Amino acid sequence: MSLPWTERYKPSNLKEIAGNYPAVEQLLGWVRSREDGKATTKRAVLLTGPPGTGKSVAVGLIAKELDLDLVEMNASDSRTEELVERVAGGASLQGSLFGRKGKLIFLDELDGISGREDRGGLSAILRVVKESRYPIVMAVNDPWDPKFRSLRDACEIIQFRRIRSPSIEVQLRRIAKLNGVAVDDALIARVAERAGGDLRAAINDLQMLAEGRKALKDEEVGMLFSRVQERGIFDVMKSIFSAEGCLEAKIAAEGASVDPEMLLQWINENIPNQYPDPADREFAYDWLSKADIFMNRVKRKQMWDLFSYAIELATGGAALARRGEYRFTRYNFPRRISMLSATKEVRGNKKEALREIGGGMHASMKKVATEYLPYIEIIEGAGATGGGALSRVAGSKET
């Protein structure tokens, strides 16, 4: 089995790292001063930045450069607390087995820690940071997640940025050459472009296209699906509403950082914002309602594979309702949740009334709600939807 190219062509010293020189320098400086026993502002470093920007590679090479024992752990594991205690905790108190003068403790991919179920993991990390006699470096993709607040305070933050396309192109060309593949410049540019600053992704894509080949032409990049990147929900909404066709809308939705149910809520909330024309709204809502049917089946029958149909119908409808150019729109957060909490009491009263009426009339609550209640409301007079009027009705039935 051949090695992934990302492994085989890993940089072998700090100078070979592509991009992010200032961040690498800063990290090297910090580890050095910790090693020399100089006071540093913070006891640990938090590396932040998107995947594939060189965080782990930099840490590995710095350990090599300074001849430190590298103790690594990957925190995307469910038993984080135990693992942190065992690996980082164990390493932080003992000397080196190989007589090296120091160690570098590296906790990678902390994003995997779940804030709620794994609270112990994060506090175990903070404990180790406080007690460790060796420098500790951590890496996360998104440092602004609320669960990392206390960690952010305890750490110096060093930012890794997306690697610019020209730097990625240089690496891709180098690797292609080492493999003896003649590659079109246009293709290199395309692969670099669609990687979106993720060098690891770009190299993986190149390997997929080029391994075992002698030459590659631009057209062949079509073999790659565009890479899904997690994006903010406002971006996703814009991409869905501006999509040209169902496929594009669906792909836009794949990068959403919210779950499918919430995504439908977002579409639901924003159709009227996007489409002032009632006919367009009708079209979009019609398809959204069909999506909702699938969504309901997902929940009732636990048939998770129906999710994709719900998403296709909802996003496709939202996109195809557009006639003419996309119009810039401010999207709102779905009000469903706040409305649900605001109307909790009224809904509670109504439910109570429905139960009582149903009891008196031998009908299900659903039937009362759809078939009897509208008439009762008319009889009681317009605007009598309030709990008071209804319970009066319900009360009168009982007597």
Add this chain to the structure above:
Amino acid sequence: MFKAVLADSRVWKNVIESISTLVEEGVFLVDPTGVRLRAMDPSRVAMVDMELPKATFESFECATETPVGVNFEDMKNIMKRAGSSEKLELEKGDDEARLKLRFKGKSSRTFSLPLLDLSKDELSAPRIPFNVTIKTPAGTLLEAIKDAEVVSDFVKVNAEEGQLKISANGDRGEVDVVITKESGEILSMEMKEPAHALYSLTYLSKMMVASGLSEIAAIMFSTDMPMRLDFNLASGGKIVYYLAPRMEAE
């Protein structure tokens, strides 16, 4: 491919237990001379170095070096099913990604364990000059470590002329265990200069799992340097542990 038969399946069971106490997964290297494994615990503080030469086995066939990557927890669970007086047959075909473990006693029971594709970067054993080498009954050392665990989570090991002192103190009290030549509990002692060092009991007690395999334990260390702990198996082969010293409290 290889095929190896052990006369007593419990030897393998004990060996696996002595490895799995420190390491979750690792690679056995099987070659015409026998079976070897060297692995580090994830905190890189302790290392286990295991060797079962060909002679340990009742029969042993292996033509080329074969790496066998396993999850030790899974293998340990299989080995829990080993009965006394059962033979164990280990077998792996050339293109198979599975290891067959066959227990042969009254019946023949075959387990098949999926193998892991692990990188087999060869670790080199730490090269440390040891100033002290002491051989003591494994049981005596085990008791000393259990005593220390009562009061602390690390021990001070101190070697002077004719004696080995294992002491611990913590919030829960203090303990001193003295093992001397006179009492006959030190079977042999070589000392270039006296030595003392601290070691974590968390790791030491895990290593003592191997004390069941051997009558004698050999301790080697120097001041504030890693410790080496050897267990020679009665049936041939050995298990060697290395442990980094604990740093003195500041």
